[in-house]
Amino acid sequence: MRKVFAIARKEFSSCFHSWLGVMMSVLVLLVSGVFFVILVLNYAKISMNPQQYGLSNFSGINQTQFIFGSFFINISIMLLFLVPILTMRSFAEEKRGETLELMFTYPLSDFEIVAGKQLGIVWFFEILLLPLLGYIVIYRWIGGEIDWGPVLLGYLGFWLLGNAYLAAGVFISSLTKSPMVSAIGTFSLLLVFWIFDWVEGISSGVWAHIFTELSPLAHYRNFTIGILDVQDLVYFGFFFFYFLFLTLRSIETRNWKS
């Protein structure tokens, strides 16, 4: 476990050392801030004059749901760009620089290497999440009323979705020697997952059902509307560990065609 933490710490601080770390933090703050402000302003506008928006009785709208529910859905798009950039260097860079080769000569199991890398990136992602908690404070400060359940579930869902995507990104990174290819590959994969969510809307029957079950966003949406379902937890757990397992296999196949 000590070795896993050592690798995780190295991975974590290498995220910070690069200009990427700083850029990402700024980007996350900026984008989420813009989303948040727009939603609050929108809410204020509607609440001033509900009839104009076809709402006879404004009390029917849940304030937390209107602002935070939409907020979480919106910032999940951010992951599409954030995750490829956070994960692209993890294995690709070490394969290119041949530093991974050296790591394989240490008394380490492949699992320790993969787990350490994944953990380090997850830590960095969590640090990026911290400022998002600030929006609760701001919201309270401007006089909003908070329904704690859905808000906290929203954060949990975002954390789970982010972790699942990160595991997929690390796997893609383990397939290539080029961080650029890794980033593009991860982005494409996440895009495909995102498209899963549309299938539900344009088709029906068995296919719609299957794609909904497979779509990370469909499971994530439950969290944002304040529903905690064991199925969703299992789904994200499975998603995460399945990609972790794939990464492990991809690292093991360095034995090539021997």
Add this chain to the structure above:
Amino acid sequence: MNNSHSDVLIKFEKVSKKYGAFHALRDVSFEVKAGEIVGFLGPNGAGKTTAMRIISGFFPPTSGRVLIRGIDIAKHPHKAKRALGYLPETVSLYPDMKVIEYLRFVAKLKGVPGHELTDHVRGKMSFCGLLGVGHRLIGRLSKGYRQRVGLAQALMADPSVLILDEPTTGLDPTQIKEIRELVHALGQNRAVILSTHILPEVSTLCSRVMMINQGQILASGTVKELASCLKDREAIHLRLKDRRDQDHALKLLGAMPGVENLNCAEEVKGETFISFETSPEEDLRPLITKLFVEQGISLVEIQRQQLSLEDIFLGLLKDGKLGRRF
């Protein structure tokens, strides 16, 4: 572990390695004992790096067995790797880490206990002359210093087996001398294998040499053994003024007893160079001179020369067999 062989730290048993259909190593077997510095000598592409990667557990051999301190690396990689220090051919380190940060990281991965970590890392840094650059970024170091960092990481956790892949390539003469001194000091109680394609390196540093080409060991012996082989070999070089005499001369020499590895290289201005190997017991020069004069061959120069390690090596590369020398 078998007690009578407990000082055998590295053992290759009929190891072969294929990349696809390409045979990089064929049936290689050897042993290295504690206190030995063994030099892998061979041209680029000979299979040195492949052999070293197999020892270091980077990938398994296609067939055969590798034992480190009697432990099969395929069966117990974790245990075997604890005894291992590896310096790769291209010392690739994390450029954006500080030297001390990186070495502490390696020490942890190699399982140096927490309370010893600081002293241990300091000790290795001092041995490799890195104390002055501990807080510099690795990416900003000169090649020589990066090589020392590479050596320091290999030495973490005091491995009894050290694998150094071309440790002096790309360094300037002063740096080469320093690295050689470090390696020499390390060889006292460990098994060290280093690879090189530079011959003098082997004679100054190694207690034993293995000549490798095309995935096979062509020759193996201590530097002393090689030197004694050299003593009873010598080369004779001839120069002919007229190249039309060449065929005739070759025929005569070929029929002469004690002439081996007859060689002919054409030179500028129609002159021909012929060389061959022979034993120093009988000086063939008077005989050849007399014969050539009788036959009217335009001999203008005849010279005797001790064979060097280089000559033997090149000869081996050419015919790929050991001859009777080893």
